[in-house]
Amino acid sequence: MKNEYIPYPAIIEAIQTESFDTRTLKVRFKDKRLRDSFDYKPGQFVEISVLGAGEAPISITSSPSRKGFLEFTVRAVGKVTKAIHKLKVGDTVYLRGPYGNSFPFEEAKNRNLLFVAGGIGLPPLRSVINMAFDNRDDFGNIKILYGAKAPDELCFKEELKIWQGIPQAEVLLTVDKPANGWKGNIGVVTTLWKKTEISPKDAIAYVCGPPIMIKFVLQKLLESGFKPDNIYVSLERYMKCGIGKCGHCNIGDKFACIDGPVFSFGQIKELPDKEREI
Ligand SMILES: Cc1cc2nc3c(=O)[nH]c(=O)nc-3n(C[C@H](O)[C@H](O)[C@H](O)COP(=O)(O)OP(=O)(O)OC[C@H]3O[C@@H](n4cnc5c(N)ncnc54)[C@H](O)[C@@H]3O)c2cc1C
Numbered sequence: 026m027k028n029e030y031i032p033y034p035a036i037i038e039a040i041q042t043e044s045f046d047t048r049t050l051k052v053r054f055k056d057k058r059l060r061d062s063f064d065y066k067p068g069q070f071v072e073i074s075v076l077g078a079g080e081a082p083i084s085i086t087s088s089p090s091r092k093g094f095l096e097f098t099v100r101a102v103g104k105v106t107k108a109i110h111k112l113k114v115g116d117t118v119y120l121r122g123p124y125g126n127s128f129p130f131e132e133a134k135n136r137n138l139l140f141v142a143g144g145i146g147l148p149p150l151r152s153v154i155n156m157a158f159d160n161r162d163d164f165g166n167i168k169i170l171y172g173a174k175a176p177d178e179l180c181f182k183e184e185l186k187i188w189q190g191i192p193q194a195e196v197l198l199t200v201d202k203p204a205n206g207w208k209g210n211i212g213v214v215t216t217l218w219k220k221t222e223i224s225p226k227d228a229i230a231y232v233c234g235p236p237i238m239i240k241f242v243l244q245k246l247l248e249s250g251f252k253p254d255n256i257y258v259s260l261e262r263y264m265k266c267g268i269g270k271c272g273h274c275n276i277g278d279k280f281a282c283i284d285g286p287v288f289s290f291g292q293i294k295e296l297p298d299k300e301r302e303i
């Protein structure tokens with residue numbers, strides 16, 4: 026019988042520094058069969074483990090439309106994530122998954138896409154953003170609103186410039202504290218509403234970031250006329266098993282690891298604020 030807790034080794038092929046505490050790892054499974062067969066959807070996560078440190082749930086930031094490798098953006102906050110940051114190109118990490126549900130993709134075809142991200146909330150959205158860009162003709166306008174504390178803390182700085190050059194795509198950046206030479210907006214991500222037209226017409230919104238940011242973005246989206254069922258958020262909870270067995274990650278009567286991490290606002294809006302945590 027297959028043991029669901031056994032992880033598979035993957036070699037780190039490249040490491041990109043995003044900011045002082047955040048890195049993106051590009052990895053490839055050692056087993057070629059797994060490399061070819063590993064199938065995932067945008068918004069899903071894996072449990073990454075480092076020998077001697079433990080394991081942590083991390084979103085897959087690469088796009089399923091780009092085959093053969095996986096990418097993860099990891100902020101060093103504690104035991105496992107700091108151990109991941111000590112690894113070098115050529116080292117091995119262990120992965121099990123993919124787990125969780127995904128952002129709507131097929132259902133979003135022919136519609137306009139609005140992405141709103143804060144800080145390390147962009148990595149999970151990047152998977153669906155690049156999948157949409159790889160299928161550009163299937164979608165209308167693609168708008169990305171992204172905020173971070175400071176310019177240095179924006180993830181994927183080079184890729185943001187590439188996205189800015191894609192037809193019918195708009196990328197608006199904002200930071201709380203500007204640095205010399207900063208030309209983007211200053212303020213929290215909702216201040217970008219003044220800089221562009223946000224229309225709910227034929228649109229789906231995808232939101233990921235710190236809970237307080239999600240709370241204010243949801244308010245703005247509802248004020249702008251978005252229906253709760255057209256707003257999708259990815260929520261973080263403490264997780265252990267990742268597969269619906271340990272009960273660590275509940276949100277109301279749901280488990281974030283199997284019913285989420287992606288929820289439409291329609292699904293969770295009736296929950297009390299303290300259970301929703303947004
Ligand atoms: C579905 C999902 C996807 C995630 N995707 C990413 C990702 O793409 N990149 C990334 O960097 N992180 C991501 N995280 C968060 C990541 O899992 C935690 O930061 C990690 O588990 C911390 O483990 P640690 O051993 O390094 O820290 P610990 O030593 O366990 O804790 C260090 C500190 O972080 C806090 N902390 C730990 N886990 C969480 C959590 N889940 N939420 C809030 N605070 C926490 C603790 O309270 C403590 O203050 C995701 C979490 C979930 C549930």
Ligand code: FES
Nearest residue numbers: 265267271272282
């Ligand atoms: S992490 Fe164990 S039930 Fe969700």
